[in-house]
Amino acid sequence: MEILLAIMVGTLYAAGIYMILRRSLVKLIIGIILLGNGANLLIFLLGRIAKGQPPIIPEASKTFLEAYSDPLPQALILTAIVISFGLQSFAIILVKRAHKVVKTDDLDEMNATDEYS
Amino acid sequence: MRTLILKTASNYMLPLLLVFSVFILLRGHYLPGGGFVGGLIASIAFVLHAFANGLETTKELIRIHPGFLMPTGLGLAFVSGIGPLFTDKPFMTGLWFPELPPPLSVLGNIGTALFFDIGVYFVVLGVTLTIIFSISEST
Amino acid sequence: MTEQLLLYPLLLQMFLAIVLMFSWSRISWQKGISIIGSFLNLGVAVWLFSHVWENGTQTIQAGNWAPPFGITFVADSLSATLVLLTSIAGVAVSSFSSASVIPSRLKFGYFPIFHFLLLGLNGAFLTGDIFNLYVWFEIIIITSFVLLTIGGEKAQLEGAMKYFTLNILASVIFLTAIAVLYGLTGSLNMADLAGKVAAVENRTLIQVNALLFLIGFGIKSAVFPLYFWLPASYHTPPSAVSSIFGGLLTKVGVYALLRVFTLIFELDTFLQNVLLTIAVLTLFSGAIGALVQNNIRKMFSYLVICHIGYMIAGLGMMTEVAIAGAIFYLIHDILVKTNLFMVTGVIYKLKATNSMKKLGGLYADQPLLSLLFAIPLFSLVGIPPLSGFWPKLSLIGAGFETGNYVLIGAILFASFLTLFVVVRFWAEVFWKNGEKVEKIRNFPYFNKLRNYKKFQIIGPIVFLSIITLYVGFGAENIQALATRISYELMNSEGYIDAVFSNARIMEK
Numbered sequence: 001m002e003i004l005l006a007i008m009v010g011t012l013y014a015a016g017i018y019m020i021l022r023r024s025l026v027k028l029i030i031g032i033i034l035l036g037n038g039a040n041l042l043i044f045l046l047g048r049i050a051k052g053q054p055p056i057i058p059e060a061s062k063t064f065l066e067a068y069s070d071p072l073p074q075a076l077i078l079t080a081i082v083i084s085f086g087l088q089s090f091a092i093i094l095v096k097r098a099h100k101v102v103k104t105d106d107l108d109e110m111n112a113t114d115e116y117s
Numbered sequence: 118m119r120t121l122i123l124k125t126a127s128n129y130m131l132p133l134l135l136v137f138s139v140f141i142l143l144r145g146h147y148l149p150g151g152g153f154v155g156g157l158i159a160s161i162a163f164v165l166h167a168f169a170n171g172l173e174t175t176k177e178l179i180r181i182h183p184g185f186l187m188p189t190g191l192g193l194a195f196v197s198g199i200g201p202l203f204t205d206k207p208f209m210t211g212l213w214f215p216e217l218p219p220p221l222s223v224l225g226n227i228g229t230a231l232f233f234d235i236g237v238y239f240v241v242l243g244v245t246l247t248i249i250f251s252i253s254e255s256t
Numbered sequence: 257m258t259e260q261l262l263l264y265p266l267l268l269q270m271f272l273a274i275v276l277m278f279s280w281s282r283i284s285w286q287k288g289i290s291i292i293g294s295f296l297n298l299g300v301a302v303w304l305f306s307h308v309w310e311n312g313t314q315t316i317q318a319g320n321w322a323p324p325f326g327i328t329f330v331a332d333s334l335s336a337t338l339v340l341l342t343s344i345a346g347v348a349v350s351s352f353s354s355a356s357v358i359p360s361r362l363k364f365g366y367f368p369i370f371h372f373l374l375l376g377l378n379g380a381f382l383t384g385d386i387f388n389l390y391v392w393f394e395i396i397i398i399t400s401f402v403l404l405t406i407g408g409e410k411a412q413l414e415g416a417m418k419y420f421t422l423n424i425l426a427s428v429i430f431l432t433a434i435a436v437l438y439g440l441t442g443s444l445n446m447a448d449l450a451g452k453v454a455a456v457e458n459r460t461l462i463q464v465n466a467l468l469f470l471i472g473f474g475i476k477s478a479v480f481p482l483y484f485w486l487p488a489s490y491h492t493p494p495s496a497v498s499s500i501f502g503g504l505l506t507k508v509g510v511y512a513l514l515r516v517f518t519l520i521f522e523l524d525t526f527l528q529n530v531l532l533t534i535a536v537l538t539l540f541s542g543a544i545g546a547l548v549q550n551n552i553r554k555m556f557s558y559l560v561i562c563h564i565g566y567m568i569a570g571l572g573m574m575t576e577v578a579i580a581g582a583i584f585y586l587i588h589d590i591l592v593k594t595n596l597f598m599v600t601g602v603i604y605k606l607k608a609t610n611s612m613k614k615l616g617g618l619y620a621d622q623p624l625l626s627l628l629f630a631i632p633l634f635s636l637v638g639i640p641p642l643s644g645f646w647p648k649l650s651l652i653g654a655g656f657e658t659g660n661y662v663l664i665g666a667i668l669f670a671s672f673l674t675l676f677v678v679v680r681f682w683a684e685v686f687w688k689n690g691e692k693v694e695k696i697r698n699f700p701y702f703n704k705l706r707n708y709k710k711f712q713i714i715g716p717i718v719f720l721s722i723i724t725l726y727v728g729f730g731a732e733n734i735q736a737l738a739t740r741i742s743y744e745l746m747n748s749e750g751y752i753d754a755v756f757s758n759a760r761i762m763e764k
Contacts, residue, residue: 020421032424039431046439073438076387080431082153083394087424089248090401094420096252097405098413110414113488116550188277195270201320208263210320 005045012038023107025095032091036084040077047073119169127169134162142238146226152234156241164249172253183246190239197232209233261307262314262331262382264300265339268293269375276368286367287354293371294343294350301336301343308336313744313754315384323755324445330384332751333741334583338381338511341587344723345503345594346374348716352598353496355712356605358700361407361494369406373399373500380508384755386434386520387444389512393430393476397423400505403497404489415489422475422485430472436465437520447755449520450748466521470530473516477509479568480537483561487545490560491553491610495601498553502560503594507586510567514582518745523574531572536666539565543673551610552685553600555677556593559636562670563589566651569663573654580742581650584734588635588643588727595632595720602629602713603685605702607693612681616690625714626686631721633682635728637675643728646735 012034019031050069057064102110138158145151167175201210213228272293279285308314313332317323331339350370357366376395383389405416438444440461441452456462471482478486486506490498517523523531542562549555563585570582600610606622607615619626631642638644648671655664695701702710727734744750 020425025417028421032421032428035425035428039428039435042432043435043438046435048439070442072444076434076438078153079387079391083391083398086244086398087394089252090398091420091424093248093252094401094405094413094416097408098417101408101410101413107417110417113411113415113418113492116548184280188274191270191277192274195267195274199267202260207316207318207320208260208267209318 001049001051002045005041005049009038009042009045012041025099025105025107028107029088029091029095033084033088036080036088040080040084043073043076043080119171124169127166131162131166134165135159138162138238142234143231145234146230152237153241155234156238157245159238159242160245160249163246167249167253172250176250179246183243183250186239186243187247190236190241190243192236193239194233194236197229197236200229200232258307260316261300261304262316262329262336265297265304265343265378266329266375266382268297268300269371269378272297273368273371273375276371277365280365280368281363283359283362286362290350290367290371291347291354294347297374298343298347301340304331305336305340308333313751315754324443324448327388328384328445328447328755329382330447330751330755331382332744332754333737334511334514334745335381337583337587337737337741338507338590339378341590342374342377342381342504344720345500345590348594348598348720349496349500349503351712352499352601352716353494355705355709356601357494357496364406366403366406369399369402370500373403377504377508381511384446385444386437386446386449386516389446390427390430390434393508393512394427396505396508397427400501404493404501406497407494409492412492415492418485419489422482426472426475429468429475433465433468433472436461436468440465445755446515446519447752450752453520454522462521463524463526466517466527467530469516469521470513470527473509473512474534475509477506477513477564477568478561479534479564480541483538483542486561487554487557490557491551495553495597495604499594499597499601502556502597503590506560506564507590510564510586513568514571514579514745517571518579519748519751523572528572528574531568532660532663535565535569535572536663537565538562538568539666539670543670543677546677547673550612552603552612552615552681553597553610555612555681556596556600559674559677560593562674563593565670566647566667569667570647570651570654573651573658573660573663575654575658576739576742576746577650577657578654579745580735580738581647581654583738583741584647584650585644587734587738588647588724591720591724591727592632592636592643595717595724596636598713598717598720599629599632602702602717605700605705605713607690608696608699608701609693612684614691614693615685616688617686618690619686620689628714628717628721629686630682632717632724633678635724637678638671641728643724643731643734645728646731647738650735650738 016031016035016038019027019034022028022031047070050067053066053068055068055071098110099105104110138155141150141158142152142155145155163175163179166178198209201212202208204212211228211230213226216222217227272289276286276289279289308331313330316329318327318329320326353366353370373396376392376399380389380392380396383392401416401420404419405412434444437449437453440456440458441449443449443452453462475482490501517527539562542558542565546555546558546562549558566585567582570578570585602625603615603618604610606618609615635642635644638648648667651667652664655661655667702713
């Protein structure tokens with residue numbers, strides 16, 4: 001399971017960076033989304049996976065009796081998902097408006113601010 | 118997407134989904150659920166309604182501007198956060214009220230965390246609706 | 257009251273932002289609330305600063321969870337100083353933007369977003385939890401995107417695309433670094449991490465992780481190979497926005513670098529060399545970039561990059577004197593850069609152009625204003641009694657101590673080039689006989705503004721200039737502060753003890 005997830009994380013990062021390096025605006029957003037998902041999955045993976053062991057103390061005892069899955073990574077992932085939700089929706093609106101104003105999908109054409117003036 | 122089936126269904130789905138979102142919101146403290154998920158379900162209810170009946174109808178149905186929900190929710194969350202300051206406990210400490218009498222006890226324990234969650238619910242609803250409305254308006 | 261003092265800057269900004277959102281369409285209310293609120297925040301920040309100065313590091317555990325499990329907020333001298341500087345810049349920019357930003361931009365929620373940005377900045381400075389730092393960073397970048405794109409001009413959107421992509425990339429790298437750190441140590445509290453990272457056996461992974469943090473924060477603080485988003489975007493928004501960006505945003509990255517590499521990771525020789533190389537190259541490339549620019553705001557954007565190099569150099573040398581120099585430079589730079597971008601805003605209001613070729617004759621037109629503008633300009637260069645001089649003295653002294661002669665060369669070279677750039681700016685904009693610029697109709701020229709608006713624009717520049725003069729002439733006080741901060745950073749036991757011993761956990 002861990003191996004599978006590790007490969008998945010690597011694939012997501014690689015695909016995300018590949019997409020960001022493309023010239024298209026839409027592919028840029030897809031790349032950002034993939035990268036964000038890769039990072040979330042990485043947090044999940046590094047929080048040590050324990051199958052079927054919810055972090056709940058049985059009513060009779062005061063401490064955990066056996067290994068349990070760490071609840072913190074899930075909270076972190078949830079926070080990260082909420083943040084990336086906001087960022088991505090902003091990105092989509094930004095790309096839409098940029099496409100309307102600049103009238104191109106090609107990032108190489110968007111170089112007006114770098115030109116010497 | 119103005120099909121009769123979807124239109125009729127969405128009219129029944131809207132109240133159902135809203136009730137479901139409140140249910141998800143209330144069970145959130147000890148079980149899966151909470152303000153974020155509840156807010157998303159509520160916004161999905163409105164988005165579904167907008168798909169079937171058009172954006173204008175949904176806007177009339179909501180009456181207030183969804184952007185107004187954001188400061189409301191933030192304000193509620195803020196107040197629930199600073200509430201503990203007045204009892205000389207750190208910011209965002211959970212305060213719990215005594216248990217409610219039987220008919221209201223379905224709500225579970227009431228505390229500042231619940232009000233924080235309700236705040237999150239409104240913020241998520243407001244943000245999602247604002248984003249989706251502004252994306253679909255400008256096409 | 258004072259026990260929870262370090263939360264008040266955050267709570268106040270949050271409260272202001274909420275109130276401002278409620279008065280979304282009433283712009284004149286927003287202006288009043290924002291200015292009054294910023295002054296209140298300044299008062300709270302001064303209170304916090306003096307409290308921390310007298311009583312040492314303050315901590316609070318949000319939600320009453322014992323450290324290291326809950327989110328800790330810590331105000332040591334560095335955090336308190338930066339919160340104070342943020343609120344000073346906040347007062348200045350709030351007043352400046354209420355008169356200089358046009359109403360069609362203000363009505364898209366400029367002021368609420370501005371206060372959310374200040375909330376994010378204060379939060380990033382005050383938090384003691386690395387994941388919480390990430391969250392504050394995200395608040396900062398989301399709000400700065402909105403401020404950057406308000407108005408929706410072509411140049412703004414193009415600049416925002418670059419700003420957006422690279423900053424998101426930085427966030428993802430930062431998040432990856434946090435994930436690896438959590439996997440290695442199982443903790444997120446910075447004070448707790450300090451001990452746990454040192455105990456990890458897999459040093460290679462710690463090295464790689466430290467580099468991930470370096471790259472993530474490096475993009476945010478615009479150091480040498482990672483700065484290209486900055487000159488592409490900082491000259492596009494209204495100058496009020498540029499001034500808060502130029503003054504504070506890159507400094508958050510520097511703050512994070514300072515915090516992470518003094519508290520969590522030990523700098524070994526390799527990392528030190530990396531930092532020093534980055535510092536030298538940043539100093540060179542920023543200064544040379546500024547040299548060729550014709551747009552005055554772009555020129556100052558390159559100077560922002562150039563002067564980040566001084567702070568990175570101070571961190572890289574890692575002696576108490578060097579870090580004190582870096583902290584002094586940080587204090588000086590926030591004040592001066594905020595001020596200079598506001599100066600460019602006034603120049604634009606006077607002449608309706610940013611191009612140095614077209615500008616000119618400002619000294620003949622406005623002698624008093626020109627003299628006022630000379631204060632931040634020459635403080636930036638660091639002509640001896642003014643504020644930019646003293647930190648360079650510490651940095652060069654530390655360079656001799658550690659034997660980094662290349663770095664000393666770079667510092668001197670960058671100082672001379674800064675001098676040259678500023679002198680060129682002065683000659684081109686103030687002394688040269690400018691060609692006749694055609695008057696644009698309906699442009700809100702400075703002379704046409706009402707008197708109270710003129711005051712709102714010039715007042716902040718005077719305010720910041722006075723503080724800059726104080727930093728220069730009262731340098732021994734600032735040096736004492738910088739030395740104390742540097743001592744606290746180099747001896748992080750105080751910080752760690754404050755987090756764990758002051759933990760005030762109350763019985764439920």
